Amino acid sequence: MNEGPNIAQIASLIGDPARANMLAALTGGRALTATELAAIGGITLQTASSHLSKLEAGGLLAQRKQGRHRYFALADEAAARLIETMMGFASSRGHLRYRxxxxxxxxxxxxxxxxxxxxxxxxxxxxxxxxxxxxxxxxxxxxxxxxxxxxxxxxxxxxxxxxxxxxxxxxxxxxxxxxxxxxxxxxxxxxxxxxxxxxxxxxxxxxxxxxxxxxxxxxxxxxxxxxx
Incomplete structure (x- = not known):
């Protein structure tokens, strides 16, 4: 069936470990720079920029400029609720990745x-x-x-x-x-x-x-x- 919402596209965007880490960090409501998000994702700035562009194109992130800096935040409350819900589901199934x-x-x-x-x-x-x-x-x-x-x-x-x-x-x-x-x-x-x-x-x-x-x-x- 090829009709209806394409959940596979959203799942693939969130499913990358580095992107998942960056999205989880942004559920705190604060906007972060690409450099800060690269450190959170454990990746280079160049790789982070590529990931952030994909997340923005997928409707999960929004960016704003302030002076010479660009800041990234979750696109809206719906995006935040999606990530928090997935975190809750993963926790309830025992899929924990931290001590x-x-x-x-x-x-x-x-x-x-x-x-x-x-x-x-x-x-x-x-x-x-x-x-x-x-x-x-x-x-x-x-x-x-x-x-x-x-x-x-x-x-x-x-x-x-x-x-x-x-x-x-x-x-x-x-x-x-x-x-x-x-x-x-x-x-x-x-x-x-x-x-x-x-x-x-x-x-x-x-x-x-x-x-x-x-x-x-x-x-x-x-x-x-x-x-x-």
Missing amino acids: PGPKDPALRKARVCYDHLAGDFGVRMLDSFVCHGEIVSDGENLSVTDKGRAQLDAFGIDLSSLASNRRPLCKSCLDWSERRSHLAGTLGKALLGHMFDQGWARRSEESRAVIFTPEGERKFLLQFPIDP
């Missing part, structure tokens, strides 16, 4: 997934919303209830401005370490940004980890409780 190290517990606890919160804390946040009837879940599709709107307004999140965005307000995203869903979409982005703005947490300079302060963690757990 857990000092950064691993921090990444599993809380990390950035493109532009929203992932890891144990990301899953807990969505679980709390669902548990208290603030978000209703129908598989991948999520919607905020009236109770949730009131709660988010009290937390400082303006849903009306988020709903006007072309991106979905809230979607589930498979978490590769927890193997359950966390909250993506413009709401997920706004919540993580609000936590940064309030000083609850900061991004690690060395990885995708989100580092909560002791007070920020206390406030997070109070804001997003899980009923027994």
Whole structure:
């Protein structure tokens, strides 16, 4: 059958080990240079440039120029969700290619997934919303209830401005370490940004980890409780 989406083309782009490593690094939401991505992929700059051109042509990457430098990032949230979902699938099947190290517990606890919160804390946040009837879940599709709107307004999140965005307000995203869903979409982005703005947490300079302060963690757990 030759009709329909060509998933083989996308699979071949992601399937190369160097390209897979570069794509995984970009799920942190930060744009990186070709030199930085070459180091991540363990390849030469010339080879990295060839790979990046293919990924851009395949709709997985986008680039922007700033001064003399070119930066590469995932094309959009859909591309990020695809990579994160594949990472979750690989983890659930035991296809792991690294040894857990000092950064691993921090990444599993809380990390950035493109532009929203992932890891144990990301899953807990969505679980709390669902548990208290603030978000209703129908598989991948999520919607905020009236109770949730009131709660988010009290937390400082303006849903009306988020709903006007072309991106979905809230979607589930498979978490590769927890193997359950966390909250993506413009709401997920706004919540993580609000936590940064309030000083609850900061991004690690060395990885995708989100580092909560002791007070920020206390406030997070109070804001997003899980009923027994």
